[in-house]
Amino acid sequence: MAAEGKGVVLLGAWASPFVIKVKIALSEKGVDFEDREEDLNNKSDLLLKMNPVHKLIPVLIHDGRPICESPIIVEYIDEAWSQGPTLLPSDPHERARSRFWADFADKKVIHSIRSAWFGTAEAQVTGKKELAEWMKLLESEIGEKAYFGGERFGHLDLSLVPYYWWFLALKKTLDLGSASELHLPKLEGWLKRCLLRGSVSAVLRDEDKLCELILQIRKKRLPAN
Amino acid sequence: MAAEGKGVVLLGAWASPFVIKVKIALSEKGVDFEDREEDLNNKSDLLLKMNPVHKLIPVLIHDGRPICESPIIVEYIDEAWSQGPTLLPSDPHERARSRFWADFADKKVIHSIRSAWFGTAEAQVTGKKELAEWMKLLESEIGEKAYFGGERFGHLDLSLVPYYWWFLALKKTLDLGSASELHLPKLEGWLKRCLLRGSVSAVLRDEDKLCELILQIRKKRLPAN
Numbered sequence: 001m002a003a004e005g006k007g008v009v010l011l012g013a014w015a016s017p018f019v020i021k022v023k024i025a026l027s028e029k030g031v032d033f034e035d036r037e038e039d040l041n042n043k044s045d046l047l048l049k050m051n052p053v054h055k056l057i058p059v060l061i062h063d064g065r066p067i068c069e070s071p072i073i074v075e076y077i078d079e080a081w082s083q084g085p086t087l088l089p090s091d092p093h094e095r096a097r098s099r100f101w102a103d104f105a106d107k108k109v110i111h112s113i114r115s116a117w118f119g120t121a122e123a124q125v126t127g128k129k130e131l132a133e134w135m136k137l138l139e140s141e142i143g144e145k146a147y148f149g150g151e152r153f154g155h156l157d158l159s160l161v162p163y164y165w166w167f168l169a170l171k172k173t174l175d176l177g178s179a180s181e182l183h184l185p186k187l188e189g190w191l192k193r194c195l196l197r198g199s200v201s202a203v204l205r206d207e208d209k210l211c212e213l214i215l216q217i218r219k220k221r222l223p224a225n
Numbered sequence: 226m227a228a229e230g231k232g233v234v235l236l237g238a239w240a241s242p243f244v245i246k247v248k249i250a251l252s253e254k255g256v257d258f259e260d261r262e263e264d265l266n267n268k269s270d271l272l273l274k275m276n277p278v279h280k281l282i283p284v285l286i287h288d289g290r291p292i293c294e295s296p297i298i299v300e301y302i303d304e305a306w307s308q309g310p311t312l313l314p315s316d317p318h319e320r321a322r323s324r325f326w327a328d329f330a331d332k333k334v335i336h337s338i339r340s341a342w343f344g345t346a347e348a349q350v351t352g353k354k355e356l357a358e359w360m361k362l363l364e365s366e367i368g369e370k371a372y373f374g375g376e377r378f379g380h381l382d383l384s385l386v387p388y389y390w391w392f393l394a395l396k397k398t399l400d401l402g403s404a405s406e407l408h409l410p411k412l413e414g415w416l417k418r419c420l421l422r423g424s425v426s427a428v429l430r431d432e433d434k435l436c437e438l439i440l441q442i443r444k445k446r447l448p449a450n
Contacts, residue, residue: 053329053333053362067318069325076317080318093287093305096301099294099297100297103294104278
């Protein structure tokens with residue numbers, strides 16, 4: 001069994017931004033891995049054994065040893081495999097900046113996505129407003145740069161692109177209020193550049209499937225709608 | 226003004242575990258810094274300017290540039306100053322393990338501390354039970370090692386020691402139920418070893434002041450008690 005022995009196994013769920021980040025990082029590094037889709041309503045014994053503290057995906061199992069929490073997994077991939085490009089920048093201040101915005105997405109953006117998607121009526125309003133604010137912030141953060149780190153695709157791009165993909169799918173599916181009308185030319189250009197990479201296009205291909213999932217879960221969580 | 230020019234300024238609050246971590250890291254590296262205590266009920270313009278996204282302490286300002294979020298600041302300190310010991314281990318798996326447990330404390334332990342401290346009656350019960358569980362987990366994680374990383378004080382020790390200090394102060398101040406009766410000889414021995422270091426003893430000296438603060442905030446948050 002690969003998960004207990006040699007090799008790389010990823011326990012994940014295809015639509016999770018946390019998992020998508022890890023898949024892009026593995027692909028950028030050229031690491032072959034076994035992709036195991038978890039049923040989040042019925043988590044596998046392997047997941048519960050490998051991540052007993054959080055019981056969450058993603059978990060990367062490398063030669064039988066688990067690594068948990070997506071930002072930690074992404075840095076692990078960068079450090080454990082010297083092959084392929086270096087994902088994090090080398091300058092300490094740039095590294096801190098990259099980690100800051102990746103963490104911002106994992107905390108603030110995901111929180112606002114959940115609120116806008118299936119929060120209480122009040123939380124939905126706030127979530128949509130916040131989403132608009134976060135997207136404007138990211139538009140200003142990338143500015144004139146080709147990628148978030150400058151000239152080269154890297155850590156911060158792979159950390160943010162799943163969230164921008166989710167934002168676009170939410171916009172297509174729900175009424176996001178002012179967030180729907182945002183003009184974000186820098187982020188649009190950046191996404192196009194990211195999608196030229198096999199590592200990104202391979203995991204962001206099922207936009208229709210994501211839109212379906214968004215509607216399906218919203219219906220389940222908000223039965224009155 | 227140092228915050229706008231050359232030098233190192235830390236915006237913090239003395240009792241915050243997030244701030245304590247950063248102070249120990251700076252001290253271990255031998256970095257001189259200006260310690261600015263923030264009034265969290267009336268945050269300074271400098272804090273709001275330097276951390277406009279989260280508006281939270283700690284913020285490290287190095288030569289006029291802000292670094293936010295304590296785990297990111299600690300790694301920045303380790304990377305930006307080559308002087309002094311290296312805080313994170315060099316092995317990728319050990320680095321991931323160190324980051325995992327530091328993150329565990331920042332998420333799980335702080336959440337249970339807040340619940341036990343001033344949550345609803347129900348949340349207090351859960352928080353106390355969780356705190357007992359987390360402390361037992363950490364007791365087992367250090368096991369027979371002198372420090373969390375092995376023979377040498379490092380990243381995970383400085384990331385966990387403020388939380389253990391908080392746990393002891395809560396235990397002294399409130400009835401923590403089963404958590405009060407825990408026998409944690411490994412953590413006790415570890416704390417003694419940590420306190421031999423000037424970097425740790427300098428910031429963990431005011432236990433009575435912390436106990437007072439705990440009672441004071443509890444009284445304010447739980448006026449019915």
